[in-house]
Amino acid sequence: MKLLSRCSAFFVGDAQADRVVPPTGFTANLTIFSAAAMGFLAVFALALSLAAGRLADRWSNELARSSTLRISAPADQMDAQIAAALRVLETTPGVATAHALNDDEQRTLLEPFFGPDLPLDTLPIPQLIAINESVQGYDATGLRLRLAAEVPGAVLDDHTRWRKPLVRAASRLRLLGWTAFLLIGGAMAAMITLAAQSALAANTQVISVLRLVGAQDSYIAGAFVRRFTLRGFSGAAIGMVAGVVAIALLPAAQDEGGFLTGLGFHGAHWLWPLLIPMVGGIVAFAATRAAARRKLKELP
Numbered sequence: 001m002k003l004l005s006r007c008s009a010f011f012v013g014d015a016q017a018d019r020v021v022p023p024t025g026f027t028a029n030l031t032i033f034s035a036a037a038m039g040f041l042a043v044f045a046l047a048l049s050l051a052a053g054r055l056a057d058r059w060s061n062e063l064a065r066s067s068t069l070r071i072s073a074p075a076d077q078m079d080a081q082i083a084a085a086l087r088v089l090e091t092t093p094g095v096a097t098a099h100a101l102n103d104d105e106q107r108t109l110l111e112p113f114f115g116p117d118l119p120l121d122t123l124p125i126p127q128l129i130a131i132n133e134s135v136q137g138y139d140a141t142g143l144r145l146r147l148a149a150e151v152p153g154a155v156l157d158d159h160t161r162w163r164k165p166l167v168r169a170a171s172r173l174r175l176l177g178w179t180a181f182l183l184i185g186g187a188m189a190a191m192i193t194l195a196a197q198s199a200l201a202a203n204t205q206v207i208s209v210l211r212l213v214g215a216q217d218s219y220i221a222g223a224f225v226r227r228f229t230l231r232g233f234s235g236a237a238i239g240m241v242a243g244v245v246a247i248a249l250l251p252a253a254q255d256e257g258g259f260l261t262g263l264g265f266h267g268a269h270w271l272w273p274l275l276i277p278m279v280g281g282i283v284a285f286a287a288t289r290a291a292a293r294r295k296l297k298e299l300p
Contacts, residue, residue: 027199032235034191035280038184039239042276049177051263056170069129073153085151094138101128189287196228196291221292232284237277244273
């Protein structure tokens with residue numbers, strides 16, 4: 001009950017204490033504008049981090065479920081080696097399906113790199129076998145040993161060398177998003193600190209009079225903390241709403257669009273931006289409280 005009453009008193013305020021802090025002016029506009037700008041940018045930093053996390057999970061899952069077997073052999077031995085490789089794969093635990101790509105499938109696979117007129121029948125292109133794994137997956141080391149013994153011309157690519165760099169890049173991009181989010185909070189704290197110190201310095205005479213009539217520094221600081229906290233909260237809320245609207249107007253996720261078209265929030269992730277005004281209020285509270293206490297100690 002005591003905590004609830006304190007919270008209600010904080011939001012309702014004290015009419016006498018509120019007169020210490022100017023309701024409008026440069027510091028008020030600066031606080032609201034900086035909080036709104038930081039709230040807007042925080043939405044994009046949050047969207048970047050969450051989208052990078054989804055991308056890392058998707059790449060990891062997609063590449064982990066598929067593998068490729070490449071067979072290089074003389075033309076008169078190719079069919080026998082393909083049949084032997086398929087027999088090995090059919091009896092390998094963890095392999096769900098395996099099929100040899102025909103010429104049209106291989107042409108489609110290589111077309112983005114070599115163009116549509118690739119003459120497969122005249123080029124020594126290896127035969128590819130697509131492997132789809134089960135949920136449990138297979139033992140890549142054991143499969144390689146079996147293939148080396150039964151299909152000498154086969155080379156297994158389980159996409160590990162492709163998967164790790166991609167997942168690592170997406171993970172670092174996610175870390176970059178959270179780092180940007182923290183830097184935005186730090187920049188907001190710095191701007192609010194400057195605004196609070198400016199307001200305190202501009203009201204030195206009013207603070208001196210309040211001290212003469214018996215006002216404690218905690219009472220004076222509380223007035224500044226309340227005003228700037230509410231300004232930080234409201235500014236961050238305005239910026240958050242603008243950022244969410246901008247994110248909603250981005251193109252929807254498309255396979256041909258790549259990462260940039262999937263930058264928005266998905267499902268329950270749309271609730272995450274609601275934390276930004278609260279974070280803005282907490283940052284404003286801490287920054288103003290520290291600035292007010294430090295400045296009041298400096299004033300005579």
